[in-house]
Amino acid sequence: MKQVTVKTSKTYEVWVGNGLLDSAGERIRALSSAQRVAVVSDDTVAALYAGRLLDSLHRAGFDDCSLFTFPHGEASKTLATAAKLYEFFAGHQITRGDWIIALGGGVVGDVTGFAASTFLRGVRYVQIPTTLLAQVDSSVGGKTAVDLECGKNLVGTFYQPSLVLCDIQLLDTLPREIFCDGAAEVIKYGAIRDRELFEMTASPDYRKHLEEIIHRCVSIKRDIVQNDEFDTGERMLLNFGHTLAHAIETQSGYTIPHGRAVAIGMVAITKAAAAAGIVPQGIAEELERACWMFDLPTSTDFDPSGLAQICLGDKKRNQNQINVILPEQIGRAVIHPMPVEAFQKFICEGCR
Ligand SMILES: NC(=O)c1ccc[n+]([C@@H]2O[C@H](COP(=O)([O-])OP(=O)(O)OC[C@H]3O[C@@H](n4cnc5c(N)ncnc54)[C@H](O)[C@@H]3O)[C@@H](O)[C@H]2O)c1
Ligand SMILES: O=C(O)C(=O)C[C@@H](O)[C@H](O)[C@H](O)COP(=O)(O)O
Ligand SMILES: [Zn+2]
Secondary structure, three states: OEEEEEEOOOEEEEEEEOOOHHHHHHHHHOOOOOOEEEEEEEHHHHHHHHHHHHHHHHHOOOOEEEEEEEOOOHHHOOHHHHHHHHHHHHHOOOOOOOEEEEEEOHHHHHHHHHHHHHHHHOOEEEEEEOOHHHHHHHOOOOEEEEEEOOEEEEEEEEOOOOEEEEEHHHHHHOOHHHHHHHHHHHHHHHHHHOHHHHHHHOOOOHHHHHHHHHHHHHHHHHHHHHHOOOOOOHHHHHHOOHHHHHHHHHHOOOOOOHHHHHHHHHHHHHHHHHHOOOOOOOHHHHHHHHHHOOOOOOOOOOOHHHHHHHHOOOOOEEOOEEEEEEEEEOOEEEEEEEEHHHHHHHHHHHOO
16 A cells, blocks of 8 residues: 655645555545535446445445436536536535545546535545546546537646545456556656656556556656646646647547547657657657557547647647647656747647
8 A cells, every 4th residue: 555645735645555445434534524425426437336435435424425427438527517516416415514526537536526626616525536547647636627629628627635545456447448548647657757667667567566656656746736736837747748639639529538649649749849859869759669558549640730729729828839848858858838830830740
């Protein structure tokens, strides 16, 4: 079992290990005198794990627990789902003293966090991430969001969870492609901060090192988010590959999963930067090889000028400048500001 303490506007623990789902009730009870708990999940995850979570909550004396589920997938990460959550919380008389639990992947975590941050202007919530992606990345750091048709995560808040429980055993039921989506974010963490992690990712006995890998990613995220909770500087490094990824997801009508889009985004932006002479040759190929180990795609057929246009609506643009994250080497990334016109040319020429 490993533990990471995150000290931001809220201080909280992230636990990484086996068996955390069944002890969730007592761990939450140690922090909370809530009378009511609302659990939010998607249909797939609820069928697998909600029963065990509810049993654990009841054992810990939470007698008034309710469960809301929505259809799985990115298409549910919307204001419409958030609105249903508000009605559900109100209908179950959730108060500011009660707690909300997000049980699921990044979609459940992001939309539940968003609803928790806005319902009654803030109800405490716990993240119990059930995908690799959610355990290494989305459950920590307090970015919450919903998508708009025209762009990814365009509505959201910064609202830290009160506890994060990463139960590695829950990953046993993940289909391989969904596990591999998470590997894209692990590759990102290695590429921006930790060459050893990057190499560990590429090792054949990857699964044996999951606790160590999740712990390393969460620790990197903790360090970055503690320095820049509100994404005005260093935190932008966590966006390596993401501006393009978000454009790809949007262009696909959210049918291309986030992890796959991030894999394409990291490789494409690094290739474009190498072609422009901004980063050394060879890094994109190293990234590409790491992605291929997880059958992650590394290129797209979408028209680059259309993608560049969508990129300009994402969060890394500030007036006439856009911040592009680039790896100078595996293990070290930098924020490279570009004028908007130069960025469009950079994407159109570099991503063909
Ligand atoms: N807030 C952040 O910092 C942050 C960071 C990274 C990604 N994200 C967001 O996370 C989302 C992607 O998350 P994701 O990849 O977890 O997708 P997801 O939540 O859609 O989960 C993927 C699929 O796996 C299923 N699933 C989840 N856990 C399972 C389990 N244990 N066993 C079997 N099936 C399971 C789900 O039902 C779903 O169909 C995107 O919306 C992305 O923008 C947010
Ligand atoms: O926590 C962060 O900061 C990240 O950028 C992590 C990303 O992996 C994640 O996909 C995040 O949701 C992207 O944020 P956005 O602000 O670019 O929407
Ligand atoms: Zn991401």
